[in-house]
Amino acid sequence: MKVSVIIGGQWGDEGKGKIVDLLGADYNVVVRYQGGANAGHTVEIGDKKYVLHLIPSGILRDNVFSVIGNGVVIEPAALIEELHTLNNLGIATKNRLKISKNAHVIMPYHKILDVAKESGTKKIGTTGRGIGPCYVDKIGREGIRIEDFVDVKNLKSKITTHVKEKNVILEKVYDLKPINVYEVIDNFMGYREVILPFIDDSLAFINAQMKAGKSILLEGAQGTFLDIDHGTYPYVTSSNSTSGGACTGSGIPPTKITSVIGILKAYTTRVGEGPFPTELKDETGEKLRKIGFEFGATTGRPRRCGWFDIPMAKYSVMVNGMTEAVLTKLDVLSEFEKIPVCTAYKCGDTVLDSFPTDIEKLNTAVPVYTELPGWNTDITHCRTYDELPEKAKEYVQYLTDNAGVPFSHVSVGPKREQTIPV
Ligand code: GDP
Ligand code: IMO
Ligand code: MG
Numbered sequence: 516m517k518v519s520v521i522i523g524g525q526w527g528d529e530g531k532g533k534i535v536d537l538l539g540a541d542y543n544v545v546v547r548y549q550g551g552a553n554a555g556h557t558v559e560i561g562d563k564k565y566v567l568h569l570i571p572s573g574i575l576r577d578n579v580f581s582v583i584g585n586g587v588v589i590e591p592a593a594l595i596e597e598l599h600t601l602n603n604l605g606i607a608t609k610n611r612l613k614i615s616k617n618a619h620v621i622m623p624y625h626k627i628l629d630v631a632k633e634s635g636t637k638k639i640g641t642t643g644r645g646i647g648p649c650y651v652d653k654i655g656r657e658g659i660r661i662e663d664f665v666d667v668k669n670l671k672s673k674i675t676t677h678v679k680e681k682n683v684i685l686e687k688v689y690d691l692k693p694i695n696v697y698e699v700i701d702n703f704m705g706y707r708e709v710i711l712p713f714i715d716d717s718l719a720f721i722n723a724q725m726k727a728g729k730s731i732l733l734e735g736a737q738g739t740f741l742d743i744d745h746g747t748y749p750y751v752t753s754s755n756s757t758s759g760g761a762c763t764g765s766g767i768p769p770t771k772i773t774s775v776i777g778i779l780k781a782y783t784t785r786v787g788e789g790p791f792p793t794e795l796k797d798e799t800g801e802k803l804r805k806i807g808f809e810f811g812a813t814t815g816r817p818r819r820c821g822w823f824d825i826p827m828a829k830y831s832v833m834v835n836g837m838t839e840a841v842l843t844k845l846d847v848l849s850e851f852e853k854i855p856v857c858t859a860y861k862c863g864d865t866v867l868d869s870f871p872t873d874i875e876k877l878n879t880a881v882p883v884y885t886e887l888p889g890w891n892t893d894i895t896h897c898r899t900y901d902e903l904p905e906k907a908k909e910y911v912q913y914l915t916d917n918a919g920v921p922f923s924h925v926s927v928g929p930k931r932e933q934t935i936p937v
Pocket of ligand 1: 523527528529530531532533555557558559807811812843844845846847926928930
């Protein structure tokens with residue numbers, strides 16, 4: 516029995532979806548445990564492309580049962596749209612998906628508040644999906660949970676109370692139009708019909724599966740540096756996207772986790788605001804964006820691009836307890852003569868070889884680079900490690916030695932078969 520956690524090792528969009536789909540073949544259950552429809556996990560199978568936002572990427576594997584865990588925040592309309600999209604693409608969801616009764620619901624006012632806050636001066640660059648305001652209500656013990664869908668009377672009453680309260684904030688603080696409570700209730704009665712059959716006690720289900728010897732894969736969203744506690748606060752998301760979040764967000768005890776698999780992109784990207792020491796604001800960054808097709812899978816925003824950052828990787832290995840890693844998008848570097856890798860930062864007169872958690876230091880940190888030679892040849896057709904050019908292998912080895920984690924696979928393209936075991 517294996518219980519593995521997949522986490523993003525950087526600022527998200529490392530290719531978690533592809534790897535969950537790939538490794539999913541060896542697991543019985545795949546669980547999403549935090550975040551919401553701010554995530555966009557892309558999986559390419561044959562000539563089909565799927566973008567998952569809330570539903571675990573494991574749904575694409577016939578042998579896998581999918582669970583949306585208690586740590587996820589769910590916007591009902593987004594979930595229903597995703598269910599329809601999958602069904603239209605021939606992917607069945609009936610009797611293959613459970614939604615935790617304890618997961619919180621993203622309400623219309625959460626999205627409005629998210630966008631309203633972002634229109635002020637303190638911009639985070641959120642996805643506008645209502646994630647932050649929903650987690651605020653969860654932690655404030657004022658949220659609406661999926662279990663509230665069960666009893667109609669209770670659901671209507673909770674919606675009425677919450678919408679009335681939030682309308683005061685919308686009108687008085689943000690000078691916005693109030694929400695029509697009857698419209699919300701009407702919509703939610705429709706959502707309820709679709710969602711009801713999926714609601715379950717996911718904690719009991721997952722633990723029973725483990726007891727029966729089944730293997731579980733936990734699918735993280737976002738990435739280490741977007742973690743609410745360990746990321747580049749306040750430029751983070753509102754959940755624990757590091758490996759610890761997998762336990763609280765699913766109900767799996769830490770003692771059951773057998774491996775933590777970090778997904779690291781062969782360079783670095785970030786969407787939204789916040790510090791990014793190795794960011795390239797020039798034509799090289801533009802080239803990485805173009806070759807890597809670095810545009811958000813959820814919002815379509817261009818991703819900021821830069822070189823691989825070793826201090827970040829070391830921090831990520833440490834805070835997640837990474838037992839192994841997967842290096843993705845190595846093929847994107849094939850067109851570069853020289854590939855700089857950041858090994859340390861200069862902060863004033865001092866040289867730091869560890870990631871500064873202090874945002875002021877991070878803002879002024881100047882990367883110190885080691886230049887590695889490029890391989891200048893297409894590697895997307897390579898299927899074994901031996902087939903990779905020597906210089907590509909040297910790059911992988913350099914990252915392994917310096918980040919302090921072994922790579923189990925190297926990815927050289929978006930498709931399942933473009934993955935090389937190391
Ligand atoms: P996630 O959020 O971590 O699941 O990643 P995204 O799906 O947001 O972004 C990763 C993008 O890179 C997707 O478009 C994937 O299809 C693509 N991708 C994944 N692995 C590779 C790879 O090794 N090479 C290339 N060129 N693209 C990849
Ligand atoms: P996946 O799972 C990349 C970023 C947003 C913003 C910050 C806060 O596809 O890797 P939020 O809407 O969560 O309140 O926004 O977090 N962000 C992501 N960046 N990949 C993601 O998910 C992200 N989810 C949120 O751009 O900077
Ligand atoms: Mg993504």
